[in-house]
Amino acid sequence: MSVAITLVACAKTFADGTQAMGPLDLEIRPGETIVFLGPSGCGKTTTLRLIAGLESPNSGGRVLFDDADVTAVPIERRNVGMVFQSYALFPNMTVAGNIDYGLRVRRLSSAARAARVDEMLAMMKIGELRHRRVDQLSGGQKQRVALARALAPQPRVLLLDEPLTALDAKLRDVLRIEIDALLRRLRMTAVYVTHDQAEAMALGDRIVVMSQGKVAQVGRPRDVYFTPQSRFVAEFVGTMNRLRGVARDGHLEVMGGRIPWRGREAGEVEALFRPERATIVEPGAGQVKGRVATSFFLGDRTRLVVDGVSDGSLIVETTDRRDFQPGQDVHLVIDADALLTLDR
Known part of the structure; x- marks a missing residue:
């Protein structure tokens, strides 16, 4: 079931005094794909990590899933799926073993795990790779396996951190289409981080443009492109x-x-x-x-x-x-x- 995410006064300052992001208030609707877009160091990945539970906001900041305050809840209890730029697959496991990993952690029965692995292999169209080792896969195949592993435990939220950056241009286009179709079919709440404007435009129901730790604009792709609210947004999104x-x-x-x-x-x-x-x-x-x-x-x-x-x-x-x-x-x-x- 899709979940709403609410960020309330979420700021993040690291131990060395670096302010990664200023106070952020944002509501993400159930089933929405929201894309955080901005240059390196703007705070978009830090925001994703706050939602995941990998980072904690400064005092006073809160993260809510629906009406439940999950600010102090660790990542393993938030039921989120994560997909990384670097794939983060286990090299000592097969494709099926990687997909099965999260299911074993949740102590599902062998039969339930096998059925879910089969379902994920079919969904991502990688059934023929079931017994392959990770080092035998192409970049695109690895990212499909990473998506399957993230989705296998049926998370409430899918978080994607620059998942296509390491791929060549043609493969990025193919996977962008596949990810969009997947998210529309599952109707799962998804948070996507990228610096690629084409990805943001193609995948986002709404885009959050960030600059220097602050939100510059939130809106539908068309609104951000045609009616930018600042010079930064106008010049960062597309050519001006x-x-x-x-x-x-x-x-x-x-x-x-x-x-x-x-x-x-x-x-x-x-x-x-x-x-x-x-x-x-x-x-x-x-x-x-x-x-x-x-x-x-x-x-x-x-x-x-x-x-x-x-x-x-x-x-x-x-x-x-x-x-x-x-x-x-x-x-x-x-x-x-x-x-x-x-x-x-």
């Missing part, structure tokens, strides 16, 4: 362009032309927008003109670095199949509704 110019008479005047301006600010302005909100058009149809500094063909799209529109380079993405060359002029229309002004 900057336009510096002068706002007057309903336009933002920049080096390369004029863009309709719907903001309330006047005078010198720095506006932000996402690369996909600029469109390459034919000469004479654009608002601004720039020139290609370089281009990167990415298969399904081309990413251009464009100079001359503002005082810095812009990133523009297009599905146009033209072969863009350095020095080539490009004419752009920038969606006026996409322009943001945010405090640092």
